[in-house]
Amino acid sequence: MNIKCMILDDEPLTVRLKISYIQRVPELEIVAACNNAIDAFRILREQKIGLIFLDITMPKMMSTDFLRSIPNPPKVIFITAYRDYALEGFELDIVDYLLKPVSFTRFIKAAMKALKLIGMENGAAPAKAKYDENQNAFLYFKVNREM
Numbered sequence: 001m002n003i004k005c006m007i008l009d010d011e012p013l014t015v016r017l018k019i020s021y022i023q024r025v026p027e028l029e030i031v032a033a034c035n036n037a038i039d040a041f042r043i044l045r046e047q048k049i050g051l052i053f054l055d056i057t058m059p060k061m062m063s064t065d066f067l068r069s070i071p072n073p074p075k076v077i078f079i080t081a082y083r084d085y086a087l088e089g090f091e092l093d094i095v096d097y098l099l100k101p102v103s104f105t106r107f108i109k110a111a112m113k114a115l116k117l118i119g120m121e122n123g124a125a126p127a128k129a130k131y132d133e134n135q136n137a138f139l140y141f142k143v144n145r146e147m
Contacts, residue, residue, distance in 0.1 A: 002026075003050040003118055007033040008040045008066070009079070010058055013146075014100070018053050018079065021107045027115055037061040041070075049074045051095075051114050056080040067092050075114045 005028050007018050015033050022030045031047055034040040036059055043049065054063045054076050064085060067073055078089050081100045089097050095117060096110035 002029045003115060004029050004031045004048060005051045005053065006031060006040065006043055006049045006074075007053045008035075008037070008058065008063065009033070009053070009055040010035045011055070014055070014079070017102075021102075021104055021111075022053070024104070025108065025111050028111060035059075037063075037066045040066065044070065044074075050118055051075045051077065051111075053077050053079055056082050056085050064088050064092060067094075075118055077110050077114060 005022055007015055007022075007030070009015050009018065015035075019030055019033065022028045028051070031049065032040075032043045034043060038060075040052075052074055054067070056063050056078060057080070058066070063078070067076060076089075076092070076094045077096045077098065078085070078094055079098045079100065079102055083099060086097045095114045098106055098110055
């Protein structure tokens with residue numbers, strides 16, 4: 001079972017990291033990476049997205065407002081630097097809330113939770129897979145407000 005995924009994040013380095021993590025999970029298929037809600041709305045109209053990796057603070061529209069405005073939203077995993085929105089996120093029925101910087105181990109735990117929920121909704125749980133946590137391993141450092 002392949003789940004179509006979308007990234008909504010306005011930070012290019014974070015987007016690249018999320019893409020690299022998603023590509024390491026065979027059950028996930030990245031179909032779009034958007035840096036604003038308007039593009040994300042268009043993608044959601046055009047494609048059946050099963051999972052969104054969503055940053056909180058976005059230009060022009062907070063992600064929580066974006067999520068509220070979608071009828072029957074796909075599963076969502078927040079990946080953000082802000083702790084303040086966790087309760088609101090879970091009230092919006094998100095799958096998980098990850099704080100940056102996110103390790104692949106933590107990412108895969110959230111992804112497996114989403115795959116399990118999506119599998120249960122579709123009537124079949126996905127098979128568990130093994131992932132190489134050290135494949136393409138990187139260390140990221142924040143220097144002068146940049147990664």
